[in-house]
Amino acid sequence: MTPFKYFCAIILLLVFFAPIANAAAAAPSESNHLLSLSKIDMVIIAIYFVVVLAIGFYLKKFASTGEDFFMAGRKMTAWIAGLSFISANLSSLETMGWSAMAYQYGMLGAHAYLIGAIPAILFLAVVMMPFYYICRTHSVPGYLKLRYGEGARTLAGISFTFLTVMVSGASMFAMAKILNLLLGWDMNVSIWASSITVAIYVFLGGLLSAVFNEVLQFFLIWLGTLLIPILGIISAGGWTKMMETVQKNATIVHPNLQNADFTSLWRNLGSFDTNPMGIDWFGMVFGLGLAVSFGYWCTDFLQVQRVIVAKNLRSAQNGTVIGATLKMLVPIIVTIPGLLGLAVLLNSDGSPMILVPESDVRANITHRTFNDVLPLLMGQYLGPGLLGLGVTAMIAGFMSGMAGNVSAFATVWTYDVYRPLIYKKGGDKHYLNMGRWCSVLGVLISIGTAYALFYFSNILEFLQVLVFFFIVPLFGTVILGMLWKRATPAAGFWGFLAAIIVSMSMWVYVHTFPEGSKPQPMVVVGNNAVVNTLEENGKILQVVVESGQVRTTNVEIAIDEQKKTASGHYTLQKAVTLKGDSNLRVLVPDAIKVDTKQNVKFGAEGATVVLNPDVKIDASYVSKKFDAAAFNFDHTKYIARSKKAQPMAVNMYSALWSLVVCLSVTVAVSAFTKPKPDAELKNLVMGLTDIPDEGPAPWYDNPKLWASVVLIALIIINIIFW
Amino acid sequence: MQQEHQIPIWFFVGLLLTIYGMLIFGAGIYNWIYPPANVKLTGLHADVWWGILLLAIGLIYIGKFRPSKK
Numbered sequence: 001m002t003p004f005k006y007f008c009a010i011i012l013l014l015v016f017f018a019p020i021a022n023a024a025a026a027a028p029s030e031s032n033h034l035l036s037l038s039k040i041d042m043v044i045i046a047i048y049f050v051v052v053l054a055i056g057f058y059l060k061k062f063a064s065t066g067e068d069f070f071m072a073g074r075k076m077t078a079w080i081a082g083l084s085f086i087s088a089n090l091s092s093l094e095t096m097g098w099s100a101m102a103y104q105y106g107m108l109g110a111h112a113y114l115i116g117a118i119p120a121i122l123f124l125a126v127v128m129m130p131f132y133y134i135c136r137t138h139s140v141p142g143y144l145k146l147r148y149g150e151g152a153r154t155l156a157g158i159s160f161t162f163l164t165v166m167v168s169g170a171s172m173f174a175m176a177k178i179l180n181l182l183l184g185w186d187m188n189v190s191i192w193a194s195s196i197t198v199a200i201y202v203f204l205g206g207l208l209s210a211v212f213n214e215v216l217q218f219f220l221i222w223l224g225t226l227l228i229p230i231l232g233i234i235s236a237g238g239w240t241k242m243m244e245t246v247q248k249n250a251t252i253v254h255p256n257l258q259n260a261d262f263t264s265l266w267r268n269l270g271s272f273d274t275n276p277m278g279i280d281w282f283g284m285v286f287g288l289g290l291a292v293s294f295g296y297w298c299t300d301f302l303q304v305q306r307v308i309v310a311k312n313l314r315s316a317q318n319g320t321v322i323g324a325t326l327k328m329l330v331p332i333i334v335t336i337p338g339l340l341g342l343a344v345l346l347n348s349d350g351s352p353m354i355l356v357p358e359s360d361v362r363a364n365i366t367h368r369t370f371n372d373v374l375p376l377l378m379g380q381y382l383g384p385g386l387l388g389l390g391v392t393a394m395i396a397g398f399m400s401g402m403a404g405n406v407s408a409f410a411t412v413w414t415y416d417v418y419r420p421l422i423y424k425k426g427g428d429k430h431y432l433n434m435g436r437w438c439s440v441l442g443v444l445i446s447i448g449t450a451y452a453l454f455y456f457s458n459i460l461e462f463l464q465v466l467v468f469f470f471i472v473p474l475f476g477t478v479i480l481g482m483l484w485k486r487a488t489p490a491a492g493f494w495g496f497l498a499a500i501i502v503s504m505s506m507w508v509y510v511h512t513f514p515e516g517s518k519p520q521p522m523v524v525v526g527n528n529a530v531v532n533t534l535e536e537n538g539k540i541l542q543v544v545v546e547s548g549q550v551r552t553t554n555v556e557i558a559i560d561e562q563k564k565t566a567s568g569h570y571t572l573q574k575a576v577t578l579k580g581d582s583n584l585r586v587l588v589p590d591a592i593k594v595d596t597k598q599n600v601k602f603g604a605e606g607a608t609v610v611l612n613p614d615v616k617i618d619a620s621y622v623s624k625k626f627d628a629a630a631f632n633f634d635h636t637k638y639i640a641r642s643k644k645a646q647p648m649a650v651n652m653y654s655a656l657w658s659l660v661v662c663l664s665v666t667v668a669v670s671a672f673t674k675p676k677p678d679a680e681l682k683n684l685v686m687g688l689t690d691i692p693d694e695g696p697a698p699w700y701d702n703p704k705l706w707a708s709v710v711l712i713a714l715i716i717i718n719i720i721f722w
Numbered sequence: 723m724q725q726e727h728q729i730p731i732w733f734f735v736g737l738l739l740t741i742y743g744m745l746i747f748g749a750g751i752y753n754w755i756y757p758p759a760n761v762k763l764t765g766l767h768a769d770v771w772w773g774i775l776l777l778a779i780g781l782i783y784i785g786k787f788r789p790s791k792k
Contacts, residue, residue, distance in 0.1 A: 040749045044742060051738055062728055080731060215731050216738060223739070227772060231763050383758040385749025386769050389742060 034182045034372060035379050041388025048392045049197060052216070052399070056201025056209050066428045069206030069435050070138060070411045071309045078315040080215060082322030085306040087214035089327075090221055091401030092394040093171055095334050096178070100370035102338020103355060105277045105648070106250065106262025107721060108284075110335040114265070115289040117327050118714045120297035122707045124307075125320035128298055130691050131482050133313045134683045139408075140301040140478065141416040147481040147684050148492030150420065155496060157416030159470050160301060161409050165442045168405035169449020175398040176450065181364065182375050183391070191450050194395065198403045199443040203436050207309065207411070210403040214306075217393070217400040218326075224386075224393030225333045228374070231381040232340035245343040249352040253342060262342070265721045272642040279649035283640065287652025291659040295472035298479070302408045314694050317703035324710050328717065341373035345380070362603035365589060402446065410438040465507065465651065472655045473499030476662030485685045487666055488673040495666030503658040508626070510635045510650055516623035517630050522585040523578065523609050524551045532594045533602075540604040543586050546594050549616045555584065557611075557619060567621045571614060578609040729789045736783025739776045747773025 037045075063069045076084070102109035137143045141160060145153035172195065176187040201209040236242035243263045250262040260275055261268035268275040269284055279287075297303060307323070310316035345353040353376075356367045363369045368376060378390045414435045419426070426434070477496040480487045525531060529548025534541050557576055578584065586604045593600045611617070631650060633643045640653040683689050699705065750769030757764045 040745060044745060047738070047741055051734065055734055058729070212731050212734065216735060219735050219739065223742075223772075223776060227768055231766070231768060234766070235763060379760070380762050381768075383749070383753045383761045383764065383769055385746040385753070386772060389746060 034368070034375050035387065035391070037183060037388065037391065038384040040385050041391060044385070044388035045392050045395065048220075048396060049193075052201055052213055052396075053197060055212050055216075056204040059201075059205030059208050059212065063204070063206045063208055064432075066414075066432045066435065068208065069432050070407075070414065071207060074309050074311060076211065076310045076315065076319070078310065078318035078322060080211065081307045081310040081315060081319030082326065083218045084211045084214040085303060085319060085323035086326045086330075087218040087221075087400060088302055088306055088404040090218070090330065090397065091171065092178075092221075092397035093174055093401070095221065095225065095397065096371055096374050096394075098334045099338040099341070099374040101648070102335040103341040103370050103373045104254075104338075104357075105275075105646075106246070106260070106339065106342075107265055107335070108268075108275060108277050108279075109338055110265065110331040110721070111284060111288060113327055113330045113334070114714060114717060115285065116293045117297060118324050118710065119289060120293040121320060121324040121327060122711060123294065124298045124304070125317045125324070125703055126707050128479075128482060129307065129317050129320060130313060131684060131686075131689060132304060132308050133316050134689060134692065137308070138415050139412050140299050140304055140474065141412055143478065143684075144481070144492065145416070145420075147681070148477070148487075149489040151489070151493040152477060152496055153416055154421065155493065156474060157412050159500075161413045161417060163470060164302070164405045164409045164412070165445040166449050168402050168409075168442070169446035170453060171398065171401055171405075172446055173450040173453040175395075178371075179395075182372075187454075191447060194399050194402070195443050195447050198399050198406060199440050202403050202406050202410070202439040202443075206435065206439070207305070207407045210400070210407040211306070213396070213400045213403055217396040220389070220393040220396045222333065224390045225337070225374070225378075227386065228377045228381055228390075229332055229336040229340065232337065232344055232377060235381075236340065236343045242340065242343045246339050249342045252352050253354050262339075265718055267722055272644045277649050278642060278644040278646040279640070279652065280642075283645075283649055283652050283656070287649075287656040291472050291475075291655035292652055294479070295475035295655065295659070299475040300471050301412060302404050305408055305411065312694055313692065314697060314701060314703065318701065318706065321703050321706045321710060324707075325713075328710070328714065337374050337377050340377060345373070345376055360603075362605075365587065365601050365603045367603075402443075406439050406442040406446070409442040410435045413438050413442075469500060469503040469507065469658070472658045473503060473662045476659050477666065480663060480666050481685065483686050484670075485678065485681055485688060486670055486675050488670045488675045490673040491666045491669035494669045495662050495664075498665040499658050499662030502661045503654065506639055506654045506657065510631055510639055510654075511628050512626055512635065513624065513630075513632050516625060517627040517632070518554050518623050519627075519630075520585055521554045521583055522552070522587065523555060524553075525586070525588045525591050526550060527590045529588075529591045529615075530594050531588060531591045531600070540586075540602065540607045542608045542610065543588070543604065544594075544610040544612065545615050546612050547614060548591070549618065550611060552578075552617060552619045553622055555619065557617065567619050569616075569618050571616050572611055574613055576611045578611070584609070730787045732783050732787040733789065736780045736785075736787060738780070740780030740784060743773050743775070743777030743780050745773075746776060749773070 067074065098109055098112060101112070132140075132143060135143060135146055137146060139157075141153045141156040144156050172191055175194065176185075176190040179185040179190045180187050201213065205212070233239055233242055236245060247261070247263050250260070254260070260273075266281065269279065269281040272278050272280055307316045307319050310319050341355065342352065345355070347353050354367060355370050355373060355376075356363050358369050358371065360367065360369070378387060382390050414431050418434055418438075419431065423430075473496050476499060477492050480495070481492060523543075525543070525545055526549035529550065530546040531548075532544040532546060534544075555578055557578065584606060586607050586609055588600065588602050590599060590601055592598070631647060633645075636645050636650050637643045639645075639657065640650045642649075645653070678688055681688050746769055750767060750771075750773050753764065753769055754767055
């Protein structure tokens with residue numbers, strides 16, 4: 001590219017960035033948005049967009065063959081592979097989500113980065129990586145083809161491609177929603193600006209672009225968020241004082257968890273009710289530590305792709321161990337902010353600020369949600385400039401996550417679906433072009449999914465757990481294939497399929513309500529209705545709706561002496577009182593207070609509601625046999641061994657049973673079907689694979705040594721925070 | 723990544739951190755003179771020393787991985 005072309009490209013980028021700046025400028029400065037950006041913050045964000053696009057243009061000339069585009073030329077060093085491996089998983093949804101988890105579940109949230117990651121990553125590095133690397137597969141479904149045959153590969157390839165782009169779309173929707181809530185940015189602009197940027201740079205440079213951006217993102221996310229725990233701990237009066245305050249405030253913030261210990265990793269896992277997650281040590285070790293963790297880290301191709309493209313086996317293994325080391329540090333920027341939320345987020349009177357789940361009636365009206373804990377701390381400690389860096393880290397995290405999904409989609413679609421099933425005779429150039437356009441297609445499908453979620457947001461939760469159903473069975477199939485040469489092609493396919501079906505069946509089962517699931521009774525007061533309230537010690541005891549409209553769900557209303565109803569449209573002839581049992585939720589998003597004539601908004605639970613004559617009512621009665629947003633605790637007790645199990649605990653146990661089913665069915669079917677001859681399993685199965693000698697290396701280049709060091713560090717951390 | 727004539731990723735990291743370091747350091751000096759409202763612990767001037775840290779890391783990476791060195 002000539003300097004003139006670079007100049008033109010930069011001008012194009014600046015023109016392209018204008019809508020984002022406009023969208024940001026259009027956001028009201030005096031608003032309810034959590035964060036308010038200054039000009040310097042906007043400049044910092046703009047520079048990020050310019051740099052990543054410039055890198056994309058620069059890398060195009062290095063992606064001229066299929067191997068370059070899909071495998072980054074298999075030339076990565078251990079450090080780049082390791083940083084990319086860990087960044088692909090360190091998206092903003094991850095940092096914000098796990099900070100929220102730490103606020104909700106306390107120190108237990110750190111398990112996702114300790115027992116829920118490190119043993120699996122080290123297992124990948126030491127045991128599995130040689131097989132992935134020596135068979136020169138380009139993907140995990142590609143390994144299944146070599147080991148089991150076309151059936152297992154097709155099932156894995158098709159499921160993976162569609163799930164990847166759908167999850168990418170779900171992340172994009174979540175990003176747009178978060179940027180809208182935090183900064184007031186227009187959701188359409190957020191979706192299109194980030195998607196077009198990702199499409200351009202992945203189209204140009206393929207996996208190489210994605211990896212470059214992941215490495216950049218690694219630095220941004222650490223340097224953009226590390227100040228929060230540092231300043232937070234200083235503000236809390238040191239680590240010991242912070243943990244004392246966390247435990248004290250946790251009982252105020254989570255009043256239904258009085259017995260729960262928020263500050264330890266293991267000593268609160270003796271029974272289901274001494275910890276905020278409703279899980280015991282068995283579920284944590286075997287559900288999270290074995291099934292979920294090994295499934296995700298050892299067989300999710302998005303992760304594995306980052307390290308199998310290293311320049312040699314030793315670099316691939318060392319890169320993975322570097323990834324494990326960095327993963328163990330992530331709680332510093334994720335778990336500690338979540339805990340700080342319990343310690344240093346205070347109201348103006350000094351009382352702890354109470355954040356609520358998204359499902360809470362007060363969410364985003366009078367109370368911020370769990371997911372806001374990290375942005376709230378950013379707003380509290382980061383001034384102009386640093387805030388721009390923090391928001392850039394967030395946007396970079398979203399975009400590199402999307403790029404990772406899209407590049408993995410392009411690889412698996414081209415090599416595992418298009419080439420074997422649709423067009424076998426193409427040359428390298430043909431598949432390279434297919435990969436480039438697949439990247440664009442992947443982004444477009446992601447955008448379509450994101451827009452679908454505008455209208456069907458209730459499937460968001462389903463989409464997020466869908467991948468999880470798929471990777472755990474995939475791990476069972478792959479690991480048996482690697483370690484047991486007797487596993488047959490038929491067993492690989494049926495074990496995988498059976499576990500997917502069982503996994504999804506368990507999910508359906510815990511969300512099924514034979515008696516009907518009735519959403520909590522709720523009264524939503526329409527905009528501009530006139531209301532009055534009776535309060536005591538800050539708690540709303542009574543809400544009087546003087547005029548306007550209300551919408552009720554599952555609330556029985558006595559229209560007159562004879563008639564009681566919970567559905568229909570009508571105008572009240574006389575005042576009606578809805579007795580506030582502890583269940584009744586009242587939501588007032590934008591009403592007018594009768595005495596002050598000021599606009600008010602609030603949410604309350606358990607208040608009495610009085611509806612005066614002439615108030616218009618739209619009443620509905622809802623009872624669902626299946627509700628993806630609610631858990632049937634009579635059913636979860638069979639899956640997660642306790643009625644107290646929280647959603648996270650249910651997922652962990654479901655993953656465990658899914659793995660058990662996969663292994664059992666594969667072993668059982670293998671007993672009755674014919675295995676492949678040993679000659680066909682060479683370089684694919686333990687015992688039939690010779691690890692190549694890569695020549696002498698200094699002691700500090702030995703992956704097993706470093707894996708042992710990381711394992712010892714993991715044990716020490718668990719003992720310290722026992 | 724180590725392909726001939728290809729600028730290493732570390733150089734881009736250094737470039738971005740140097741630019742951000744300068745901007746955040748500048749913003750920190752401004753915030754020192756005019757402290758922002760609603761931000762806690764401004765007295766520690768975290769943005770000034772964080773800007774210096776970014777600048778230092780950025781310059782080290784640029785110095786070590788600049789393309790002309792190849």
